[in-house]
Amino acid sequence: GRPRREAFRVGLRLTARSGARELHDALAAQVAALARHARATSAALAADYTYLQPAQPTTVGHLLLAYAYPALRDAARARSSYDALGSSVAGAGGSAGSRWALDRDRLAELLGCDGLVEHAKDAAWQTDVYLELLTTLAIAATHQSQLAQDFEIYASQEFGLLELADAHSRASALMPQKKNPYALAAIRTQAGQAVGDLTSALVALHTGSARTDHFHLLNGTVPRALDEAVSIARLTASVLEGIEVRSERFEQIARDSFVTAADVADVLALSGQIDYRSAHKVVGRAVRDLAEAGDPPSALTPARLAAASEAAIGRPVELDEATLRDALDPAASAAARTQSGSSSAAAMDAMLEGIDATLAEQAQWSETERAREATAEEALLERARELV
Numbered sequence: 001g002r003p004r005r006e007a008f009r010v011g012l013r014l015t016a017r018s019g020a021r022e023l024h025d026a027l028a029a030q031v032a033a034l035a036r037h038a039r040a041t042s043a044a045l046a047a048d049y050t051y052l053q054p055a056q057p058t059t060v061g062h063l064l065l066a067y068a069y070p071a072l073r074d075a076a077r078a079r080s081s082y083d084a085l086g087s088s089v090a091g092a093g094g095s096a097g098s099r100w101a102l103d104r105d106r107l108a109e110l111l112g113c114d115g116l117v118e119h120a121k122d123a124a125w126q127t128d129v130y131l132e133l134l135t136t137l138a139i140a141a142t143h144q145s146q147l148a149q150d151f152e153i154y155a156s157q158e159f160g161l162l163e164l165a166d167a168h169s170r171a172s173a174l175m176p177q178k179k180n181p182y183a184l185a186a187i188r189t190q191a192g193q194a195v196g197d198l199t200s201a202l203v204a205l206h207t208g209s210a211r212t213d214h215f216h217l218l219n220g221t222v223p224r225a226l227d228e229a230v231s232i233a234r235l236t237a238s239v240l241e242g243i244e245v246r247s248e249r250f251e252q253i254a255r256d257s258f259v260t261a262a263d264v265a266d267v268l269a270l271s272g273q274i275d276y277r278s279a280h281k282v283v284g285r286a287v288r289d290l291a292e293a294g295d296p297p298s299a300l301t302p303a304r305l306a307a308a309s310e311a312a313i314g315r316p317v318e319l320d321e322a323t324l325r326d327a328l329d330p331a332a333s334a335a336a337r338t339q340s341g342s343s344s345a346a347a348m349d350a351m352l353e354g355i356d357a358t359l360a361e362q363a364q365w366s367e368t369e370r371a372r373e374a375t376a377e378e379a380l381l382e383r384a385r386e387l388v
Helices: 005-040 060-084 104-110 120-125 128-154 182-204 212-242 247-256 261-270 276-293 302-313 321-328 330-336 345-387
Strands: 045-050 053-059
Touching: 005 060, 005 120, 005 128, 005 212, 005 345, 045 060, 045 247, 045 330, 053 060, 053 247, 053 261, 053 330, 060 128, 060 247, 060 345, 104 345, 128 182, 128 212, 182 212, 261 276, 261 321, 276 302, 302 321, 321 330
Parallel strands: none
Antiparallel strands: 045 053
């Protein structure tokens, strides 16, 4: 009344469910480490980067939280997969059920499941739940790879923004002066593997429904992919916990680069003298003039700005010294952005408070589910012992 494949289906589902919870916990640990560093550096001046160029003034804490939110979404996706895998496929029989008196609800209870995959054939051959899980692994790995790539650049001698702990680094076998951020390479490597696993599963599932080759692939791929994903997610959390953030270097770059150029353009446009497109041209010309003269951003004066305006749009603009100085101050600019999610102190406090609340809820959920899994496993073993 029950084919051999059912044992594999049940085992794969339980293994995948447990792995999804472990992945969730590792991702939450990443967020906790990022939040800890962000809280300590919430007011430390930094330059944000786009295209590896200093872009706008922000804070180190705000920069770090940009990596926390993707990890929170990844954890939510892992939790969603955990919930989906909680439906039991046990006792479905063949493709249309069984004549034997199989109590599927009782089997689900013994396995610690939340309900049933209702349709018998769907229960026996359902694969989309594993595709969703593999997609979650690929997305999480991609986010971690992006972080690893950024941190490798930040840890370089040229940037000097952070340093990895010795435990996550390796000395060069040839060049004794080098401290290579070795763990980051391992993180990036797994991202390629995760995308390959998802792609291979999608290709294999192009064949018709109820084919053995589907689970020939999934039975091996899913447990291995989960083991790798959990290991790398834990490694990423450990790397984040151990990094040394060099706030002084962040501030130096922010003050030495033209990260407040957009703020000066904003002030010009808000003065009502010219539109923002024209203000953008004026400030761009002023930055070029300063760069060609080898002068820092602080050397911009109302007179030099007026001259740049004359050259860019054919007429001068007027901005008083105090207003210009305030617009050129990167710390003041970072604090002046007061909307939700910005780098201001109030926005940072709100984001950190929200993250703390989410992490507390996630920890409680994980503890509850872990205990429920253990209780169900012990009850199942006890029932088996009664039958021996």
